[in-house]
Amino acid sequence: MDVAVEIGQKWLYAAAQLLLHPFYYIGILFIVLQYRRQISFERKLFSVRLHSLLTETWRAVLWGFCGGVAASLLMAVIGVSLQPEAVMLIWVVSLLLACFRVRYLCFAYSVGLIGIAQAILVWIPGVQLYASGWGARFVQLLLGIDMPPLLALVAILHLAEGILIRLQGARMASPMFYESKRGKIVGGYQLQAFWPVALFLFIPLEGASQLQLPWQPLLGGDIWHLGWTMVGFPVMLGFTERTTTRLPQEKTRWSSTLLVLYAALVLLMAVAVHYWSLTLIIAAVLSIALHEGMMWLSQADEAGRSPYFAHTRKGLMILAVLPGSAAEQLGLKPGEMLHKVNGFPLSGKQDLHFAMRQNSAFCKLEVINHEGQSKFVQRALYSGEHHQLGIVLAPDQDALYYAEERQMSIFSYMRKKLTGLVKKQPPSHSA
Known part of the structure; x- marks a missing residue:
């Protein structure tokens, strides 16, 4: 009972840390900008709003909080402990990378780069003797970072991301018009979702607690018996996919499976x-290469x-x-085919408008479902x-209009101009 009370007290302190952390609000602001841009696309293409900015933002915050608690429990069992300076460095590197590509905001890239830099510095003899001033402090910071917990953090966060995508990824799917390889305009979906994840980590700290944890973490050994505390800090989870060949639910299952394997x-x-520090360079490079490999697949x-x-x-x-x-x-669903309306077969939008005008008070539809079977629905x-x-x-x-796939930087989300949407040029007529 005393342990539960102490965990509750430390959790409240960690929650206060989280709410005072500026990066948590930077993450929420990024989500607002992203969803605002997505809804602007919908209005431009369809003259209607398919999603609510406020509703989807709150849903992202809520699911991010729940996902963070679940990930924190798993990291507590494993014994993942992070140094505060390492967390700060990850965020700084992630934000710098996001200035080039928004997708680089993922921790796989920042942790991978930190691991590569540390491995290189370890191989340089006497590197601390040659550095001075801020350089010496930076070198000392890099060499003092414990990389296995950071790699474990990347793994658990991607596991949480895969589960969130499986549960919520298709919700923010936006229908889009794209240009195919043959130059034709086809339909598709932009799959984008982001979550500001709240992590609450148990950290071994001598003298910070008089009571031992009721479980023995897998990593860290006897160091947990000296005392422990809890810290709260935010991370960003998210994914971006585009599909013209699959239904959104099918595409999110595909992405979720790849992330769990990763x-x-x-x-x-x-x-x-x-167990073998010499494998750091391999692990750091693979954390980035495998992430890029998922995109290539x-x-x-x-x-x-x-x-x-x-x-x-x-x-x-x-x-x-x-x-x-x-x-x-x-009960109509995306991916189904309108075959007949009021008995009239359809071959173009003009046929649909004509068939609808034949009975202004009632309509009867023949629809071909995902299994290729016909179903009949009707309504006043x-x-x-x-x-x-x-x-x-x-x-x-x-x-x-059609959407153009671009590698966006975070500054693109700050602009009022809606980038990534292209006005179709009329065909040229030769004399």
């Missing part, structure tokens, strides 16, 4: 570095498949369904409802 490999490397998977969200002779492809719309009430129509029942169709070649 987490397992990095955790094994952390254990290897703990995703891109290769997309390149090897045909576009999914495109109209065919069978009908019109549903790209998205507006929340709370008649289409949602009818009411004034003020969306003219297409709340259905967002895949684009045709008359689309005015």
Whole structure:
């Protein structure tokens, strides 16, 4: 009982640390900017908002907090302990990397670079003798960082990220128009989600506690018997994917599986570095290379498949369904095909508008579902409802805009101009 009370007191102190940490609010601000940009894309392409900025921001904060608590419990069992100066260095390096590419905000890159720098310094004989001033302090800081816990931190955070993506990744999927390899405009999804994760770590500290932990952490040995404390600090989790060949739920499952495998490999490397420090350079390089490899696999998977969200002779492809719309009430889903409306077969948007006008009070739809089977749904129509029942169709070649994939820096999110959206140029006519 006394241990539970002390853990509760230290947790409240760690929570106060977290709430006073500026990087926690920087992470939330980044999420707001990201989701604002995403919603701006939706308005530009579809003239409607598919997500709520306030709702999605609060949901990200809540899930980030819950994910952080779960990750903290796992790190407490393993015995992952971090030095405060190491945490600060990770954040500084991550923010510097984000100035070049937003995706470099991931800790895999910053921890990997720190590990490479430490391994290089260890190989330079007498490096501390040649450095002076701030250089000497920086060298001392790098050499004093315990790398196995940092690698374990990367592994556990990616495990938490994989679980969050599996549970919530498809929620912030935004339908988009993209240009295919053949120059045609096709439908797809931008999958982006970020979470400000609150970590509460048990740290061995002599004299900080009179009571021992009720469990024995796997790492650290007898050092935990000397005393312990708890610290709170924020980290950012997130992923960015683009798909034109899979449904959002299928793509997030794919990404989640890759992240869990990556987490397992990095955790094994952390254990290897703990017992054999010479493997640090290998582990540091692989933490970055494997992360890049996941992106390459995703891109290769997309390149090897045909576009999914495109109209065919069978009908019109549903790209998205507006929340709370008649289409949602009818049970229509993205990836299904509108085959007939009010008995009229569909081969273009003009056919849909014509068929809807034939009965202004009622509509009957024949839809081909994901399994290729036909289903029939019907519903009365009411004034003020969306003219297409709340259905967002895949684009045709008359689309005015499409999204262009760019490697964005964090400064791009600060601009008022909506970057990454390209106005389609009309075809040129030769004389």
